[in-house]
Amino acid sequence: xCELLGMSANVATDxxxxxxxxxxxxxETGVHKDGWGIAFYEGKGYRSFHDxxxxxxxxxxxxxxxxxIKSTQxxxxxxxxxxxxxxxxxxxxxxxxxxxQVWSFAHNGQLKxxxxxxxxxxxxxxxxxxxxxxxxxxxxxxxxFPTKPNGTAQLRKVIEETFRELAxxxxxxxxxxxxxxxxxxxxxxxxxxxxxxxxxxxxxxxAEMSVDFQQETSKTDVVTVIATQPLTSxxxxxxxxxxxxxxFLRGKKHVTSLA
Amino acid sequence: xCELLGMSANVATDxxxxxxxxxxxxxETGVHKDGWGIAFYEGKGYRSFHDxxxxxxxxxxxxxxxxxIKSTQxxxxxxxxxxxxxxxxxxxxxxxxxxxQVWSFAHNGQLKxxxxxxxxxxxxxxxxxxxxxxxxxxxxxxxxFPTKPNGTAQLRKVIEETFRELAxxxxxxxxxxxxxxxxxxxxxxxxxxxxxxxxxxxxxxxAEMSVDFQQETSKTDVVTVIATQPLTSxxxxxxxxxxxxxxFLRGKKHVTSLA
Numbered sequence: 123x124c125e126l127l128g129m130s131a132n133v134a135t136d137x138x139x140x141x142x143x144x145x146x147x148x149x150e151t152g153v154h155k156d157g158w159g160i161a162f163y164e165g166k167g168y169r170s171f172h173d174x175x176x177x178x179x180x181x182x183x184x185x186x187x188x189x190x191i192k193s194t195q196x197x198x199x200x201x202x203x204x205x206x207x208x209x210x211x212x213x214x215x216x217x218x219x220x221x222x223q224v225w226s227f228a229h230n231g232q233l234k235x236x237x238x239x240x241x242x243x244x245x246x247x248x249x250x251x252x253x254x255x256x257x258x259x260x261x262x263x264x265x266x267f268p269t270k271p272n273g274t275a276q277l278r279k280v281i282e283e284t285f286r287e288l289a290x291x292x293x294x295x296x297x298x299x300x301x302x303x304x305x306x307x308x309x310x311x312x313x314x315x316x317x318x319x320x321x322x323x324x325x326x327x328x329a330e331m332s333v334d335f336q337q338e339t340s341k342t343d344v345v346t347v348i349a350t351q352p353l354t355s356x357x358x359x360x361x362x363x364x365x366x367x368x369x370f371l372r373g374k375k376h377v378t379s380l381a
Numbered sequence: 382x383c384e385l386l387g388m389s390a391n392v393a394t395d396x397x398x399x400x401x402x403x404x405x406x407x408x409e410t411g412v413h414k415d416g417w418g419i420a421f422y423e424g425k426g427y428r429s430f431h432d433x434x435x436x437x438x439x440x441x442x443x444x445x446x447x448x449x450i451k452s453t454q455x456x457x458x459x460x461x462x463x464x465x466x467x468x469x470x471x472x473x474x475x476x477x478x479x480x481x482q483v484w485s486f487a488h489n490g491q492l493k494x495x496x497x498x499x500x501x502x503x504x505x506x507x508x509x510x511x512x513x514x515x516x517x518x519x520x521x522x523x524x525x526f527p528t529k530p531n532g533t534a535q536l537r538k539v540i541e542e543t544f545r546e547l548a549x550x551x552x553x554x555x556x557x558x559x560x561x562x563x564x565x566x567x568x569x570x571x572x573x574x575x576x577x578x579x580x581x582x583x584x585x586x587x588a589e590m591s592v593d594f595q596q597e598t599s600k601t602d603v604v605t606v607i608a609t610q611p612l613t614s615x616x617x618x619x620x621x622x623x624x625x626x627x628x629f630l631r632g633k634k635h636v637t638s639l640a
Contacts, residue, residue: 164433166506167469172428185444210426219477222504243502245481247425 124214124230125154126312127198128297128348130304130370134164134192135345139324139333141198142187143353146328148177148200156203157213160186161226162193163301168224172213194372195304197297199228204251211248215297216256218244220263221270223300227256230350231293231309255291259284259298274303281305282367282379289365295350304370306348308362314348315359316374324354344373383473383489384413385571386457387556387607389563389629393423393451394604398583398592400457401446402612405587407436407459415462416472419445420485421452422560427483431472453631454563456556458487463510470507474556475515477503479522480529482559486515489609490552490568518543518557533562540564541626541638548624554609563629565607567621573607574618575633583613603632 127144129137141160149155155176162169173182177200199214206212214228229252236251236258243264244257262284263277271277281298285307288294294309306312317324319342321335339345348370352359362368365381386403388396400419408414414435421428428450432441436459458473465471473487488511495510495517502523503516521543522536530536540557544566547553553568565571576583578601580594598604607629611618621627624640 164469167431167433167472168506169431169469170428171430172426174423174426181448182444185441185448189440189444210423210428213426219504219506222506224506245478247427247478247481247483 125200125350129196131345132373136190137196143326143328145177145183150178151328154200154202156201156208158200159213160198161215163195174210206250212250216253227298230295233291306368308366312362313359316346318344325356327355384459384609388455390604391632395449396455402585402587404436404442409437410587413459413461415460415467417459418472419457420474422454433469465509471509475512486557489554492550565627567625571621572618575605577603584615586614
């Protein structure tokens with residue numbers, strides 16, 4: 123399986139601290155050593171960093187741990203290969219453009235029979251179940267909404283239905299983003315935590331490292347972090363229910379729906 | 382205007398040396414300080430690094446200069462903004478998936494009236510003429526060839542026609558890649574150079590730096606570098622003709638066609 127990390131914030135925020143914990147699980151405190159990737163949204167802009175080597179030993183990961191990229195939304199993934207060999211094109215997050223926005227996607231789990239679903243407009247570059255599922259999601263969105271829908275209610279409904287359908291194929295813990303919304307689905311494991319004033323100190327589970335967020339933030343900052351497993355040992359993470367679909371927007375949990 | 386750098390090689394090769402010269406032109410030896418980007422193909426895999434700051438001062442660029450990423454095809458761009466503000470989404474190379482391949486595109490020039498052309502499937506995320514033109518190219522390719530064409534002759538013909546049509550809108554110096562082919566068009570300035578055995582020493586124009594390629598290569602390596610302006614002072618660069626469309630494949634110039 124794999125591990126996921128997401129962030130949604132109301133102000134451009136770096137993820138160096140959380141990322142420093144996660145990368146250890148890629149070959150040091152965890153077995154997820156088959157490549158990794160991280161995607162940052164900066165306004166409408168999007169950039170991602172990918173490496174097919176273990177994150178715990180990756181030079182690119184070391185760079186990202188120490189270089190502060192400020193972003194309002196982040197999706198990160200470290201991989202333990204199940205379907206699809208270890209190579210660059212099989213590293214998550216995957217990304218595609220739809221309606222002039224970059225959509226990105228990272229997945230934990232396996233989806234039995236997913237490749238029997240026909241694809242049209244979006245095709246996978248690599249060989250993972252996950253990228254295939256992402257292409258199928260975007261095919262469906264672009265078919266239902268040939269142009270960007272007004273308002274978000276309709277879109278949200280279709281995304282939720284699509285996620286629930288995919289979850290019937292196996293394990294589907296997912297983070298998917300456009301430039302504003304972070305869509306999540308918990309099939310078996312996802313936890314989240316919102317940090318806001320008064321900020322306190324946080325201590326990583328996977329590394330001897332702590333940070334005093336009071337020194338790093340301003341009073342109005344609201345930042346939510348989502349992960350397959352809690353990254354800090356002294357904060358109150360909320361475990362999502364199996365079958366929970368949630369949307370995070372500007373740092374806060376915005377919508378939640380249970381099956 | 383902007384500056385372009387491309388590489389095509391028959392063996393995975395790093396571009397640290399050429400890139401070290403180019404980045405100087407982003408704020409030090411040149412005025413192209415409005416962001417930059419570089420894209421690497423590794424097999425079918427693709428990864429890119431983008432930064433909206435001047436390449437001469439960019440921490441990401443420093444990392445790329447010293448971290449050897451081996452690739453058979455590279456496209457790099459440093460930007461002097463004309464159309465479209467300075468921001469991440471306006472940095473080249475742009476990329477999109479078509480037929481399960483990642484296509485990438487970097488452009489030097491301005492294209493008058495380009496935004497009057499209608500777009501369908503591919504839409505720009507940023508506001509540059511260049512990304513708009515790229516979307517229009519891929520729209521046309523996906524319309525002419527709903528699935529990946531067998532053989533390359535037909536595809537090559539359509540790409541050449543499309544490039545020539547775009548060149549009537551203004552200045553169109555371009556590098557466009559799929560995972561194998563590097564397509565180029567010279568509207569006003571592009572030069573290229575093929576390095577092969579016996580390898581010699583090369584000296585950068587923009588930095589006090591030279592490299593002895595004999596130490597870095599094996600006898601069968603063939604590597605072509607393409608740039609808007611020659612990057613080295615002691616090698617014989619070939620200047621492309623205005624209106625020249627060329628394709629590079631596995632390190633060699635593969636096809637050339639003049640208007």
